[in-house]
Amino acid sequence: MDAAWPALEKSALGGWTLRFSAGITQRANSVLPAATPNDVAAAVAEVETRSAARWLNSTFQISPAAQPADLDDYLAARGYTVGTPTLVQVMDGSELGRFADVRVDPRIEFSDEPSQEWLEIFWYQDGPAAPDDREVSRRILKGSPATYVGLRVDGRIESIARLAPVGEYAGIYCVTTRPEARRRGYSRLVMEAVVHEAYRRVLGGVWLQVRESNVGAIVLYNALGFSTASSYHYRTRSL
Template sequence: MLDDLMRAGWPALDEVDVDGWVARFSGGVTQRANSVIPRRAPADLEAALRRVERLYAARGLPVVFQLGPSAQPDGLDGVLADRGYEFGSPTAILTANVGEMPPADVEMAELPSDEWLDLWWQVDGRGDQSALDIAAKILCGGPALYATVLDADGVAAVGRLALVGEWGGVYCMAVRPDARRRGHGAAVLSGLLRAGRARGVTRAWLHVRAENTAASSLYRKAGFTETSRYHYRSYRGQEPVQHVHPEP
């Protein structure tokens, strides 16, 4: 279920079904939107791998698989490793029930402003203006809420809550470097969950890189607990995908 929620919360610009796998393409912007979700075991594993590799090669992209506990077939991670795919970006998935949240001094919108995009890209972006334009299309590929915290110097922190039924997905949490350790991240998270709850969100999920202990601490204080983990396997010898960090 979480795979489907994450797929809806961060929608790729194009998808191709490969015998039960979903190959996603978004101009190389973010690993998540340019990777394969191995949802069901293909009838012919070798044929599926060859087709996936041709699809990504035709687009000039490295072949990337997102591998969590539900990846099919069993043992796919080892098959990819033997094939020369490199391990990377171990990421925890955390979930929480959304209860009453304290008020926060946060501006909320249904679309990202230019200032919101500028700060997020400054903190987590990878690439030029064309990459940012693609990222904006991914962000606006489904309903979401966008939180902004302001200080005397302008936009201090931002975040996004993807709205997927009764679930909300926390993405794009970013704080301006000189405004960190002032509670802005906690304010953004509280504001997003409070606004999501008002729209019927009862459960939330988020991603955090395994080594990001500061973010993990913030989320755990807000009631999030780890549900599972995933990582990526990328085909060796290809140019690295242009991406923002896979965690929010």
């Protein structure tokens, strides 16, 4: 997941990966704590120092695999607040075959580059708004190989997604439909096209991340055959 949504700046700190991208998206501006540093207190202090130097809040991505195992409790005691609980859902390669015979809607478009129209839809949903911040967002998206999917209806892209392969697997990101075009089944059409593409590429499986509060999306993903494999949340301490 880290490789499919690459931060602009990454560095190692005693088994942790520090990610900074001018504050654009929590995922690209958080610590990925994969192994335990020799001195956890010193490492947290260093994270806070480096974050402050960039005028960013200190943020950790906490999953069941976070190290040390009590890191979440340690950060809570230090005043870090919890936010953005997120599910990690997966579909194994053996399940992709169910989409072998899916007839991809002829209005679906695939591209190796995000068009400006595609980007505008993504930014309308998740931001950012400022031109400099949008350039950072564009660099994050294009930081790894990806296929950009769009459903064009009556001359306008209405729904989008991004398929980012990493080795034998791929992540599905940026599943978004214009607000005025929702409840028409467009997201399902896009998701079916994306999973069919994953099958066509003989991938070992796909994953996606969805906020626990996004009940509508979770219902759709479950109906398509995704299952929850893990979860994470963020711990943040303000400047």
